Amino acid sequence: MTATVRPVRDSLLTAIAREFKPLRFAQEMLARASGKTPRAARNWLSGTCTPDAEALIELMASCNSIADEVNALVAERKAARERKTCPGSD
Template identity: 80%
Template structure:
């Protein structure tokens, strides 16, 4: 997987989080509650400094359908890309 694809996935995830939570008055607090993390961690996600860890991401997916949809779309895109490629061990 290329670095461009990885950063793109990270950017798309952070964009989905921002779309869902930035309009809220207490965005970082609401995001922290949904992810079961600290408000400071949530502030870093909203600022694009860091991305959620796996546990926080699963909690966000369980709490927010839009974030779950974005992650599932990323997975579907990766699966489709791999289906077009031959498995390296199949030669």
């Protein structure tokens, strides 16, 4: 991969914070959107942890901006690999 690919963790946490931190009850709303606990949401908002795959999919389903961010990360990685096929797909 090239140096132009953004770190997933940082990009994901930035997108979550941008969407939820301005809200008055941010951790509760984030927990509700992800199907996880307010404590987990607080850890994501503070940058301590990132959502697991299940929570991420729930967030993507309920928040277009987070889905767009994840899709952009996938597109960046595909471009960085110059559209090579997966070794398992041959």
